Amino acid sequence: MVPARIFGFTLLAWLAAILLFAPIAALIVEAISQPSPSFRHLWDTVLWDYIENSLILVVGVCLMAVIWGLPSAWLTTRYEFPGRRFFRWALLLPMAMPAYVVAYIYTDLFDYSGIVQNTIRDLFGFQSAQDYWFFDIRTMGGAIFVLSLVFSPYVYWITSLNFNAQCQSLVHASRLLGANEYKTFFRVVLPLSRPALAVACSLVAMETLADFGTVSYFSVWNVTTAIYDTWLSLSDLSAAAKLACLLLLFVVILIALEKTSRRRSRYHNQHTMPLIRQQLQGKSRYLATAWCSLVVFWGFLLPMIMVINYAVMYLFDTKWAEFYKMLYYSLLLATTVAVSAVLIALIVLTAQRFGQRKLTAIPRQISSLGYAVPGTVLAIGVLIVTSGADHRINEFFNAIGISSRGLIFSGTLIAMGYAFLSRFAAIGIGSVDSGLVKIPYSLDQTAQLCGHRPLSTVKKVLLPLLRNSLLTAFLLVFLESLKELSAAILLRPFNVETLATYVYQYMSAEEFEVAALPALVIVLAGLPPVIILTASMNRK
Template sequence: MQRALPFLSNFQTRRGAPLRTWALLAAGLMTAPLLAVALKVLTPGTGDTWAHLLDTVLPDYIRTTLWLCLGVGLGVTALGVGAAWLVTRHDFPGRSTFEWALLLPLAMPAYVMAYAYTDLLQYVGPVQSWLREAFGWRRADYWFPDVRSLGGAIVMFSLVLYPYVYMLARTAFLERGAGMIEAGRVLGLSPLQAFWRLSLPLARPAIAGGVALALMETLADYGTVSYFAVQTFTTGIYRAWFSLGDRTAAAQLAMVLLAFVVVVLVLERVSRGGSRFHDSSLRRSSSTRVRLPAVRGLLATLACLMPLVAGFLLPAGVMLHMAVTDAESPLSPRFFTLAGNSMLVAGSTALLATGLALLIAYAARLHPGGAMRWAHRVAGLGYALPGSVIAVGVLIPVTLLDHGLAAVLRDSFGWQVGLLLTGSIAALVYACVVRYLTAALQAVDSGLARITPRMEQAARMLGHTPTQTLRRVHLPLLRGSALTAALLVFIDVMKELPATLVMRPFNFDTLATQAYTLASDERLAEASAPALAIVVAGLLPLLVLSRQILKSAR
């Protein structure tokens, strides 16, 4: 049997060559948008738009983006680490509920929260109206912070994105250092000293990873910063492309934004060092939980309740109230058309992304070295790129391809077909697949890792080709992982705004674009129904994730 294995391996390599070829082509398609943006930057242009941006708004883009990242980084760290420390190391009323409920803000897109808080805190909103009625104030008698500002955007992103830090920090606190915490207590450290000297340093790589995810989501956002009139690179890319009509300037801004993303990823990698995140201890941290006295327990409950209320319950309640009290029924034919469009794009993307993830991950399993290893890595770069960058990168080659096809059809057959792919659903789905293939790859990779290679060896000895092995052996075992991958991609695409705004066909709106358009026109009540539908859709994967949280806590 051992002597047969090298022969079987060579046999598998020969028979799996077509599969590897298709996987390499798929990975190439996923990296084409990034290459297109890089090449567009190098092409000569008028330079007038870039010079104008450099002299006027580019310094503001850099300064605002840096302040936004700094504020969001501090906000998500404070909220996520604090909540994770409370639920893992202390017992207080509601702890078991908060352990999974603190994830709920992930279902709330940042731009939806921005709409809700704008309606709640604006001058004619209920909060300021109540203050004026209660104290008899007029406009000049008091000062109220403007939610539509850089500070407001930082708060919105912090409330929405802190669960990234909470999840990773909670896992790190549970799995690492329970014995060290007890040893520190024996040596006279107080709970706070044990946190600062032991738990926090051990969890630092996990916290850095969560902050990096939150910052990448912040850099990728368009709806919130645009609605709040905060000048960042994402809004600049959209303005350069559509308002100024300069694709080269948009590509140059996209590359600068990509440099920000690369810096975030490099800092996260450097901070991680050689740390690993697998469970290295047989002891769980439940034995080290401290039962808090009544007053401190109440304060801990309030501390966990505040981000949950501010990040999910309050904005969801505001949107629900507007949807119910709106004069127009939220279940109008237009609403179902928008929902159908969103499901069409999200469903098509989920199916394609899951299929490509199976192809690339399985080919990398058969050929773990050389080109396939790099193809597997670069195919997952899309998640690190903002949707606006991917949209620019997709439109450049798709437009060139369209012009080439139109020229060929015109010269060969005399057909005047115009642009076939630009502004089509196919181009939009392609951009979304590039953006969210990473989520599908991670789910499929984790499923394949649980399948022993002996299953493949047995299939080879029975004469199965790699394709037959994938279809008959792996796919039945990967059914759960594939469904998880499809679900994650589906929900992400339902919330996607920047790429959809740029790539959508004419007169084709989704729930996300409709909510953004109506909110931009200050029609918040009408925007509430599509926004609330996005939130409800985002709850589905969180329910699955919450079950895993509860299982891991036992």
């Protein structure tokens, strides 16, 4: 039985959880209940190629992200070398770059008509591509390279936190037993980091499956692009739902594999002495600086320089009326989603804090499921929910003699915001919870003894203490909503563009220069969350 004093919070938490989970549930029901000849045709022809490409892409991106992120995390955590403090936060900067922007920049550099190949032809007198060999950036390998650079901060960030938490005495014991630095890393440090590495790779894999802009631009056809084409080209919602469920199955398998890999692992650490950084000597210190510089240069600095260059060169070609319009829609949408995510986080976590843990913990778990689901999948689920709601409402109006109202939810900004909220609410919940767990329950009890009810306790005690966590949650959700492309491109209303869809539209038309300023706005908006993550790492 839920106590009457927190019944309102519990009811709101369950309603929020049901609302956020509805697109996933509707997607599964649609995929199971409706037959689709188009899906059968895909199954017999190209679907297995799409699945194979998805698997190759996920494995390749995870491996490359580990190659970029793991050595960087170990170097900045374990050693002192020139520029370490700078690289400590700069290695997170690729997180602020949308993958589809980086994809265009490297295509513009390395394609046949790009700067690099033009320079090679001018220097050596080559007349055509048959006169020399050069790699093709618009391939599976190019997509893996770009996505691994953009997602490598997940590996770097999570493994850095893990390395900082490891005990120096274990490293000392390894060195006393005769192991050098390399053996100590591979036999002691890396096995202890396996759970963190598994979590990081799972995040990278889910972000890779969720990406649409990069794989579409590089013509790497996988399950994500198949969902997009099935809905927009064939207008077959049932086939799109079945493909979305297939992608959802990939995500479930990834999560299950990650949990299974850590099921029997046990790590015991009775000492708290952290790792002590050593000063690198000789060539090693410059090699460490060179490696970290390479990651920052390829992942952020070079794309940022190119975006700024385009934005300045073509500033007067910017379509300012369109720019202001899409900036308004983007900021309105991102702000609304971020505020809603923070409110939902407060409701769900307050219900869990003041209520019965087993009963009120379920809404939190349900509300956090969306982040593991690719945006394309959620977009199809939201289409099913909102179009169904529109049909029911119009049928009701017709039944009482009132003319139909047309599209009320689907085909509007409401549907886009709903999809964004379903996916990014988990970020808000996680950010607010990280601050809430640090507030002792004795403060709640003291407020209760002073006669304050739960709502009054939240307003006068918890909210002032959660200001930093709430700001972090708002900024993270705001950034993700600003960058989100896969759901926006399926759900955007007619004649409405966000910054992300506008950039992708001109990027696909090979006119990125026109959209360089909106791309720069997205990147600059991504810098405050990176600063917050850096501060979090330093505190820990």
